[in-house]
Amino acid sequence: DAMVIQNPRYQVTQFGKPVTLSCSQTLNHNVMYWYQQKSSQAPKLLFHYYDKDFNNEADTPDNFQSRRPNTSFCFLDIRSPGLGDAAMYLCATSNPSYPLEQYFGPGTRLTVT
Amino acid sequence: RKEVEQDPGPFNVPEGATVAFNCTYSNSASQSFFWYRQDCRKEPKLLMSVYSSGNEDGRFTAQLNRASQYISLLIRDSKLSDSATYLCVVNLSGGYNKLIFGAGTRLAVHP
Numbered sequence: 001d002a003m004v005i006q007n008p009r010y011q012v013t014q015f016g017k018p019v020t021l022s023c024s025q026t027l028n029h030n031v032m033y034w035y036q037q038k039s040s041q042a043p044k045l046l047f048h049y050y051d052k053d054f055n056n057e058a059d060t061p062d063n064f065q066s067r068r069p070n071t072s073f074c075f076l077d078i079r080s081p082g083l084g085d086a087a088m089y090l091c092a093t094s095n096p097s098y099p100l101e102q103y104f105g106p107g108t109r110l111t112v113t
Numbered sequence: 114r115k116e117v118e119q120d121p122g123p124f125n126v127p128e129g130a131t132v133a134f135n136c137t138y139s140n141s142a143s144q145s146f147f148w149y150r151q152d153c154r155k156e157p158k159l160l161m162s163v164y165s166s167g168n169e170d171g172r173f174t175a176q177l178n179r180a181s182q183y184i185s186l187l188i189r190d191s192k193l194s195d196s197a198t199y200l201c202v203v204n205l206s207g208g209y210n211k212l213i214f215g216a217g218t219r220l221a222v223h224p
Contacts, residue, residue: 042117042200042214043157090156100145100204102212104156 003027004105006091012111013081021076021108023091032074033102034066035090043090049074050096078110086112114139117215119201125221130191134218136184136201143213145204146177148186150197151217157200160186191222 005024013019023032031050035043047056049068063085065077078085088109092102119136126132138146146163161168163175163184174187184201198217205211 040121040216042216044214045211088154100147100162101159104158107156109154 004091004093004103006089006105006108008108009106010109010111012113013078014113015083016080019078019081019110021078021089021110023074023076023105024072025091025093025103025105026072027093027095027103028071029093029095029103030071031094031096032068033092033094034064034074034076035092037088037090037107038086046076081110081112083112086110115215116140116213117201117203119199119215119218121216121218123219123221125223126191128191128193128222128224130222131187131189132191132220133188134186134199134201134220136186136215138182138184138201138203138213140203140205140213141182143182143203143205146175146184147202147204147212148173148175148184149200149202149214151200152197157214160199188220191220193222193224196220196222 007022033048034046037043045057046060063079067075088107090107091105094102117138148160149157150160151157161170163177165177167176172189176185198219200217201215203213
């Protein structure tokens with residue numbers, strides 16, 4: 001019954017070692033988002049896809065990249081993780097017909113050692 | 114100034130209490146408003162939308178004051194299960210659905 005799935009739920013990586021987080025959805029939504037949430041802070045939008053159109057937030061570091069090979073899947077690549085990148089990474093989806101409701105996945109908690 | 118500001122709390126209240134959360138937003142172009150609930154180490158989930166006329170969903174009442182750029186959430190008859198962080202969220206008008214989240218107000222309901 002899961003609608004937005006994120007894998008893995010917990011990820012440990014080393015400083016500077018590339019890491020990829022994945023998100024999949026069964027909702028067939030056109031729009032997929034990646035948020036970063038640090039402890040006791042607001043979720044911060046990194047980028048989103050509308051279908052294959054990629055939209056980067058102006059303040060998202062170049063260290064963060066994303067891929068969306070098809071409607072169902074979206075990946076977040078962190079090329080050289082720093083200690084400051086330790087956070088919860090949340091994937092969300094929305095349907096343009098009901099654009100204001102976003103469905104979140106359970107998140108991936110990233111630890112950088 | 115943060116785009117969406119909330120009192121971080123925590124609010125510690127006994128079961129049955131009424132508790133109110135406040136939120137202010139800075140962008141007068143904001144079009145839509147929401148309260149999300151986030152349990153510890155879980156994802157945010159939509160609690161309710163907020164309309165200018167005010168709206169109620171069971172024990173939860175949300176109010177919006179556009180002139181003051183102020184949003185509130187009132188929880189009546191608090192339950193232990195209401196313990197969570199409540200995120201105030203606004204949607205900016207524009208070409209796509211960008212939600213701006215507040216950092217949240219933590220609520221702890223005790224027996």
